[in-house]
Amino acid sequence: MSTSPATTPGSPSPASAPAPSRRRAVLARLTRLRNLPAWAFLGAGVLLGAGGGAVYGLVSPVTYTATAYVLAVPGKGGDPASALGFAQAYGRVATQLGVLGDAQVEARVPVATLRSTVTAETSPDAPMIAVGARSGDPEQAADSANAVARALVTAAGHNATDTRVSLVSFSRALAPSAPASPGVPLTSGVGACAGGLLGGLALLARPRRPLAGPAPLPAGALPAPAERKSAEPSRTSETAS
The missing domain is CATH 3.30.70 (Alpha-Beta Plaits)
Structure with a gap:
Protein backbone atom coordinates (compact mmCIF):
# COMPACT_ATOMS: atom_id res chain seq x y z
CA MET A 1 0.00 0.00 0.00
CA SER A 2 1.65 3.24 -1.20
CA THR A 3 1.42 6.42 0.79
CA SER A 4 1.86 9.97 -0.45
CA PRO A 5 4.86 11.87 0.89
CA ALA A 6 4.05 14.01 3.88
CA THR A 7 4.47 17.74 3.58
CA THR A 8 5.58 19.97 6.37
CA PRO A 9 3.48 23.05 7.17
CA GLY A 10 6.13 25.45 5.86
CA SER A 11 6.96 23.56 2.64
CA PRO A 12 5.21 24.50 -0.65
CA SER A 13 2.72 22.06 -2.08
CA PRO A 14 3.62 20.24 -5.31
CA ALA A 15 0.94 22.16 -7.25
CA SER A 16 2.32 25.57 -6.27
CA ALA A 17 6.00 24.69 -6.57
CA PRO A 18 6.43 25.51 -10.29
CA ALA A 19 4.86 28.97 -9.91
CA PRO A 20 7.92 30.70 -8.37
CA SER A 21 10.19 29.12 -10.96
CA ARG A 22 7.97 30.39 -13.76
CA ARG A 23 8.00 33.86 -12.25
CA ARG A 24 11.76 33.77 -11.95
CA ALA A 25 12.04 32.68 -15.60
CA VAL A 26 9.77 35.53 -16.73
CA LEU A 27 11.75 38.04 -14.67
CA ALA A 28 15.00 36.71 -16.11
CA ARG A 29 13.68 37.14 -19.67
CA LEU A 30 12.50 40.67 -18.91
CA THR A 31 15.88 41.50 -17.45
CA ARG A 32 17.68 40.23 -20.54
CA LEU A 33 15.25 42.15 -22.77
CA ARG A 34 15.81 45.31 -20.74
CA ASN A 35 19.58 45.01 -20.99
CA LEU A 36 19.63 44.61 -24.78
CA PRO A 37 21.14 47.59 -26.64
CA ALA A 38 18.98 49.81 -28.80
CA TRP A 39 20.59 48.70 -32.06
CA ALA A 40 19.52 45.10 -31.36
CA PHE A 41 15.82 46.02 -31.59
CA LEU A 42 16.26 48.13 -34.72
CA GLY A 43 18.58 45.62 -36.41
CA ALA A 44 16.27 42.69 -35.69
CA GLY A 45 13.27 44.61 -37.01
CA VAL A 46 15.06 45.62 -40.22
CA LEU A 47 16.32 42.10 -40.88
CA LEU A 48 12.98 40.44 -40.20
CA GLY A 49 11.12 43.01 -42.29
CA ALA A 50 13.52 42.71 -45.21
CA GLY A 51 13.29 38.92 -45.08
CA GLY A 52 9.50 38.99 -45.01
CA GLY A 53 9.39 41.45 -47.91
CA ALA A 54 11.75 39.30 -49.96
CA VAL A 55 9.61 36.21 -49.35
CA TYR A 56 6.50 38.13 -50.39
CA GLY A 57 8.18 39.33 -53.57
CA LEU A 58 9.24 35.78 -54.44
CA VAL A 59 5.89 34.06 -53.83
CA SER A 60 3.55 36.77 -55.17
CA PRO A 61 2.48 36.21 -58.79
CA VAL A 62 3.94 38.42 -61.52
CA THR A 63 1.33 40.72 -63.06
CA ARG A 172 -4.17 50.43 -78.85
CA ALA A 173 -2.63 48.47 -76.02
CA LEU A 174 0.77 46.83 -76.49
CA ALA A 175 2.20 43.88 -74.61
CA PRO A 176 4.19 45.30 -71.67
CA SER A 177 7.86 44.40 -71.43
CA ALA A 178 8.10 44.73 -67.65
CA PRO A 179 5.73 43.54 -64.94
CA ALA A 180 3.65 46.00 -62.99
CA SER A 181 3.87 44.00 -59.77
CA PRO A 182 6.66 45.02 -57.34
CA GLY A 183 9.90 43.08 -57.53
CA VAL A 184 11.98 41.56 -54.76
CA PRO A 185 14.19 44.66 -54.20
CA LEU A 186 11.16 46.90 -53.74
CA THR A 187 9.31 44.53 -51.40
CA SER A 188 12.51 43.97 -49.41
CA GLY A 189 13.01 47.73 -49.00
CA VAL A 190 9.42 48.29 -47.92
CA GLY A 191 9.65 45.37 -45.50
CA ALA A 192 12.91 46.70 -44.04
CA CYS A 193 11.33 50.13 -43.43
CA ALA A 194 8.28 48.55 -41.79
CA GLY A 195 10.49 46.26 -39.68
CA GLY A 196 12.63 49.19 -38.54
CA LEU A 197 9.49 51.07 -37.51
CA LEU A 198 8.23 48.09 -35.51
CA GLY A 199 11.66 47.66 -33.94
CA GLY A 200 11.60 51.28 -32.84
CA LEU A 201 8.16 50.81 -31.30
CA ALA A 202 9.38 47.69 -29.49
CA LEU A 203 12.35 49.71 -28.23
CA LEU A 204 10.00 52.30 -26.77
CA ALA A 205 7.79 49.64 -25.18
CA ARG A 206 10.54 47.56 -23.58
CA PRO A 207 10.83 47.53 -19.77
CA ARG A 208 12.87 50.39 -18.39
CA ARG A 209 15.77 50.05 -16.00
CA PRO A 210 14.70 50.93 -12.44
CA LEU A 211 15.93 54.31 -11.28
CA ALA A 212 18.59 54.01 -8.60
CA GLY A 213 17.51 55.76 -5.39
CA PRO A 214 19.86 57.47 -2.91
CA ALA A 215 22.20 55.12 -1.15
CA PRO A 216 21.41 54.60 2.56
CA LEU A 217 23.73 56.34 4.99
CA PRO A 218 25.94 54.13 7.11
CA ALA A 219 25.38 54.05 10.84
CA GLY A 220 26.78 57.13 12.58
CA ALA A 221 27.34 59.11 9.40
CA LEU A 222 26.47 62.80 9.39
CA PRO A 223 23.72 63.93 7.01
CA ALA A 224 24.46 66.23 4.13
CA PRO A 225 24.46 70.01 4.76
CA ALA A 226 21.10 70.37 3.02
CA GLU A 227 19.61 67.73 5.30
CA ARG A 228 21.02 69.46 8.42
CA LYS A 229 19.53 72.80 7.36
CA SER A 230 16.13 71.20 6.81
CA ALA A 231 16.31 69.57 10.25
CA GLU A 232 17.18 72.83 12.13
CA PRO A 233 13.71 74.46 11.76
CA SER A 234 12.05 71.37 13.18
CA ARG A 235 14.30 71.41 16.24
CA THR A 236 13.65 75.12 16.72
CA SER A 237 9.91 74.59 16.63
CA GLU A 238 10.19 71.79 19.18
CA THR A 239 12.17 74.05 21.55
CA ALA A 240 9.62 76.85 21.23
CA SER A 241 6.82 74.49 22.09
Whole structure:
Protein backbone atom coordinates (compact mmCIF):
# COMPACT_ATOMS: atom_id res chain seq x y z
CA MET A 1 0.00 0.00 0.00
CA SER A 2 1.65 3.24 -1.20
CA THR A 3 1.42 6.42 0.79
CA SER A 4 1.86 9.97 -0.45
CA PRO A 5 4.86 11.87 0.89
CA ALA A 6 4.05 14.01 3.88
CA THR A 7 4.47 17.74 3.58
CA THR A 8 5.58 19.97 6.37
CA PRO A 9 3.48 23.05 7.17
CA GLY A 10 6.13 25.45 5.86
CA SER A 11 6.96 23.56 2.64
CA PRO A 12 5.21 24.50 -0.65
CA SER A 13 2.72 22.06 -2.08
CA PRO A 14 3.62 20.24 -5.31
CA ALA A 15 0.94 22.16 -7.25
CA SER A 16 2.32 25.57 -6.27
CA ALA A 17 6.00 24.69 -6.57
CA PRO A 18 6.43 25.51 -10.29
CA ALA A 19 4.86 28.97 -9.91
CA PRO A 20 7.92 30.70 -8.37
CA SER A 21 10.19 29.12 -10.96
CA ARG A 22 7.97 30.39 -13.76
CA ARG A 23 8.00 33.86 -12.25
CA ARG A 24 11.76 33.77 -11.95
CA ALA A 25 12.04 32.68 -15.60
CA VAL A 26 9.77 35.53 -16.73
CA LEU A 27 11.75 38.04 -14.67
CA ALA A 28 15.00 36.71 -16.11
CA ARG A 29 13.68 37.14 -19.67
CA LEU A 30 12.50 40.67 -18.91
CA THR A 31 15.88 41.50 -17.45
CA ARG A 32 17.68 40.23 -20.54
CA LEU A 33 15.25 42.15 -22.77
CA ARG A 34 15.81 45.31 -20.74
CA ASN A 35 19.58 45.01 -20.99
CA LEU A 36 19.63 44.61 -24.78
CA PRO A 37 21.14 47.59 -26.64
CA ALA A 38 18.98 49.81 -28.80
CA TRP A 39 20.59 48.70 -32.06
CA ALA A 40 19.52 45.10 -31.36
CA PHE A 41 15.82 46.02 -31.59
CA LEU A 42 16.26 48.13 -34.72
CA GLY A 43 18.58 45.62 -36.41
CA ALA A 44 16.27 42.69 -35.69
CA GLY A 45 13.27 44.61 -37.01
CA VAL A 46 15.06 45.62 -40.22
CA LEU A 47 16.32 42.10 -40.88
CA LEU A 48 12.98 40.44 -40.20
CA GLY A 49 11.12 43.01 -42.29
CA ALA A 50 13.52 42.71 -45.21
CA GLY A 51 13.29 38.92 -45.08
CA GLY A 52 9.50 38.99 -45.01
CA GLY A 53 9.39 41.45 -47.91
CA ALA A 54 11.75 39.30 -49.96
CA VAL A 55 9.61 36.21 -49.35
CA TYR A 56 6.50 38.13 -50.39
CA GLY A 57 8.18 39.33 -53.57
CA LEU A 58 9.24 35.78 -54.44
CA VAL A 59 5.89 34.06 -53.83
CA SER A 60 3.55 36.77 -55.17
CA PRO A 61 2.48 36.21 -58.79
CA VAL A 62 3.94 38.42 -61.52
CA THR A 63 1.33 40.72 -63.06
CA TYR A 64 1.46 42.67 -66.33
CA THR A 65 -0.75 45.66 -67.16
CA ALA A 66 -1.69 46.95 -70.63
CA THR A 67 -3.77 50.05 -71.42
CA ALA A 68 -5.78 51.08 -74.47
CA TYR A 69 -7.12 54.62 -74.96
CA VAL A 70 -10.48 55.58 -76.45
CA LEU A 71 -11.44 59.15 -77.42
CA ALA A 72 -14.94 60.63 -77.40
CA VAL A 73 -15.55 62.76 -80.52
CA PRO A 74 -18.57 65.06 -80.98
CA GLY A 75 -20.57 64.39 -84.12
CA LYS A 76 -22.61 66.69 -86.31
CA GLY A 77 -24.52 69.07 -84.07
CA GLY A 78 -22.56 68.06 -80.97
CA ASP A 79 -20.18 70.09 -78.85
CA PRO A 80 -16.98 69.32 -76.92
CA ALA A 81 -18.72 69.69 -73.55
CA SER A 82 -21.17 66.93 -74.41
CA ALA A 83 -18.28 64.76 -75.63
CA LEU A 84 -16.59 65.19 -72.25
CA GLY A 85 -19.78 64.27 -70.43
CA PHE A 86 -20.37 61.16 -72.51
CA ALA A 87 -16.74 60.12 -72.04
CA GLN A 88 -17.42 60.05 -68.30
CA ALA A 89 -20.57 58.02 -68.87
CA TYR A 90 -18.95 55.49 -71.19
CA GLY A 91 -16.09 55.12 -68.71
CA ARG A 92 -18.61 53.75 -66.22
CA VAL A 93 -20.18 51.47 -68.85
CA ALA A 94 -16.85 49.96 -69.98
CA THR A 95 -16.76 47.39 -67.17
CA GLN A 96 -20.42 46.43 -67.36
CA LEU A 97 -21.69 43.06 -68.56
CA GLY A 98 -23.04 44.42 -71.86
CA VAL A 99 -19.56 45.49 -73.02
CA LEU A 100 -17.59 42.65 -71.45
CA GLY A 101 -19.94 40.06 -72.93
CA ASP A 102 -19.08 41.30 -76.44
CA ALA A 103 -15.36 41.43 -75.63
CA GLN A 104 -14.96 37.93 -74.18
CA VAL A 105 -14.85 36.24 -77.60
CA GLU A 106 -11.99 38.39 -78.88
CA ALA A 107 -10.18 38.33 -75.51
CA ARG A 108 -10.57 34.52 -75.25
CA VAL A 109 -11.31 34.71 -71.51
CA PRO A 110 -14.58 34.41 -69.56
CA VAL A 111 -16.61 37.45 -68.57
CA ALA A 112 -15.83 36.86 -64.90
CA THR A 113 -12.10 37.12 -65.65
CA LEU A 114 -12.59 40.36 -67.57
CA ARG A 115 -14.70 41.82 -64.79
CA SER A 116 -11.97 41.16 -62.20
CA THR A 117 -9.01 42.26 -64.34
CA VAL A 118 -10.29 45.16 -66.49
CA THR A 119 -10.54 48.75 -65.27
CA ALA A 120 -11.64 52.00 -66.94
CA GLU A 121 -10.48 55.49 -65.97
CA THR A 122 -11.53 58.88 -67.28
CA SER A 123 -10.10 62.37 -67.08
CA PRO A 124 -12.08 65.43 -65.92
CA ASP A 125 -10.24 67.60 -68.47
CA ALA A 126 -10.15 65.47 -71.62
CA PRO A 127 -12.81 63.28 -73.28
CA MET A 128 -10.60 60.19 -73.08
CA ILE A 129 -11.10 56.75 -71.54
CA ALA A 130 -8.20 54.55 -70.45
CA VAL A 131 -9.09 50.85 -70.56
CA GLY A 132 -6.56 48.81 -68.57
CA ALA A 133 -6.23 45.06 -68.17
CA ARG A 134 -3.88 43.00 -66.03
CA SER A 135 -2.81 39.40 -66.43
CA GLY A 136 0.07 37.06 -65.72
CA ASP A 137 0.69 36.92 -69.50
CA PRO A 138 1.65 40.23 -71.16
CA GLU A 139 0.05 39.24 -74.47
CA GLN A 140 -3.21 38.36 -72.72
CA ALA A 141 -3.22 41.69 -70.91
CA ALA A 142 -2.93 43.56 -74.21
CA ASP A 143 -5.58 41.39 -75.90
CA SER A 144 -8.06 41.94 -73.07
CA ALA A 145 -7.57 45.73 -73.07
CA ASN A 146 -7.95 45.98 -76.86
CA ALA A 147 -11.01 43.71 -76.91
CA VAL A 148 -12.83 45.75 -74.26
CA ALA A 149 -11.87 49.04 -75.96
CA ARG A 150 -13.23 47.84 -79.33
CA ALA A 151 -16.42 46.53 -77.72
CA LEU A 152 -16.91 49.92 -76.06
CA VAL A 153 -16.43 51.74 -79.39
CA THR A 154 -19.00 49.44 -81.00
CA ALA A 155 -21.51 49.96 -78.18
CA ALA A 156 -21.14 53.75 -78.45
CA GLY A 157 -21.64 53.58 -82.21
CA HIS A 158 -25.09 52.06 -81.73
CA ASN A 159 -26.21 55.21 -79.90
CA ALA A 160 -24.22 57.80 -81.87
CA THR A 161 -27.32 59.04 -83.72
CA ASP A 162 -29.07 59.93 -80.47
CA THR A 163 -26.08 61.08 -78.42
CA ARG A 164 -24.27 62.85 -81.31
CA VAL A 165 -21.06 61.55 -79.76
CA SER A 166 -18.99 58.64 -81.01
CA LEU A 167 -15.94 56.82 -79.66
CA VAL A 168 -12.80 56.19 -81.68
CA SER A 169 -9.72 54.18 -80.85
CA PHE A 170 -6.97 56.62 -79.91
CA SER A 171 -4.16 54.20 -78.95
CA ARG A 172 -4.17 50.43 -78.85
CA ALA A 173 -2.63 48.47 -76.02
CA LEU A 174 0.77 46.83 -76.49
CA ALA A 175 2.20 43.88 -74.61
CA PRO A 176 4.19 45.30 -71.67
CA SER A 177 7.86 44.40 -71.43
CA ALA A 178 8.10 44.73 -67.65
CA PRO A 179 5.73 43.54 -64.94
CA ALA A 180 3.65 46.00 -62.99
CA SER A 181 3.87 44.00 -59.77
CA PRO A 182 6.66 45.02 -57.34
CA GLY A 183 9.90 43.08 -57.53
CA VAL A 184 11.98 41.56 -54.76
CA PRO A 185 14.19 44.66 -54.20
CA LEU A 186 11.16 46.90 -53.74
CA THR A 187 9.31 44.53 -51.40
CA SER A 188 12.51 43.97 -49.41
CA GLY A 189 13.01 47.73 -49.00
CA VAL A 190 9.42 48.29 -47.92
CA GLY A 191 9.65 45.37 -45.50
CA ALA A 192 12.91 46.70 -44.04
CA CYS A 193 11.33 50.13 -43.43
CA ALA A 194 8.28 48.55 -41.79
CA GLY A 195 10.49 46.26 -39.68
CA GLY A 196 12.63 49.19 -38.54
CA LEU A 197 9.49 51.07 -37.51
CA LEU A 198 8.23 48.09 -35.51
CA GLY A 199 11.66 47.66 -33.94
CA GLY A 200 11.60 51.28 -32.84
CA LEU A 201 8.16 50.81 -31.30
CA ALA A 202 9.38 47.69 -29.49
CA LEU A 203 12.35 49.71 -28.23
CA LEU A 204 10.00 52.30 -26.77
CA ALA A 205 7.79 49.64 -25.18
CA ARG A 206 10.54 47.56 -23.58
CA PRO A 207 10.83 47.53 -19.77
CA ARG A 208 12.87 50.39 -18.39
CA ARG A 209 15.77 50.05 -16.00
CA PRO A 210 14.70 50.93 -12.44
CA LEU A 211 15.93 54.31 -11.28
CA ALA A 212 18.59 54.01 -8.60
CA GLY A 213 17.51 55.76 -5.39
CA PRO A 214 19.86 57.47 -2.91
CA ALA A 215 22.20 55.12 -1.15
CA PRO A 216 21.41 54.60 2.56
CA LEU A 217 23.73 56.34 4.99
CA PRO A 218 25.94 54.13 7.11
CA ALA A 219 25.38 54.05 10.84
CA GLY A 220 26.78 57.13 12.58
CA ALA A 221 27.34 59.11 9.40
CA LEU A 222 26.47 62.80 9.39
CA PRO A 223 23.72 63.93 7.01
CA ALA A 224 24.46 66.23 4.13
CA PRO A 225 24.46 70.01 4.76
CA ALA A 226 21.10 70.37 3.02
CA GLU A 227 19.61 67.73 5.30
CA ARG A 228 21.02 69.46 8.42
CA LYS A 229 19.53 72.80 7.36
CA SER A 230 16.13 71.20 6.81
CA ALA A 231 16.31 69.57 10.25
CA GLU A 232 17.18 72.83 12.13
CA PRO A 233 13.71 74.46 11.76
CA SER A 234 12.05 71.37 13.18
CA ARG A 235 14.30 71.41 16.24
CA THR A 236 13.65 75.12 16.72
CA SER A 237 9.91 74.59 16.63
CA GLU A 238 10.19 71.79 19.18
CA THR A 239 12.17 74.05 21.55
CA ALA A 240 9.62 76.85 21.23
CA SER A 241 6.82 74.49 22.09
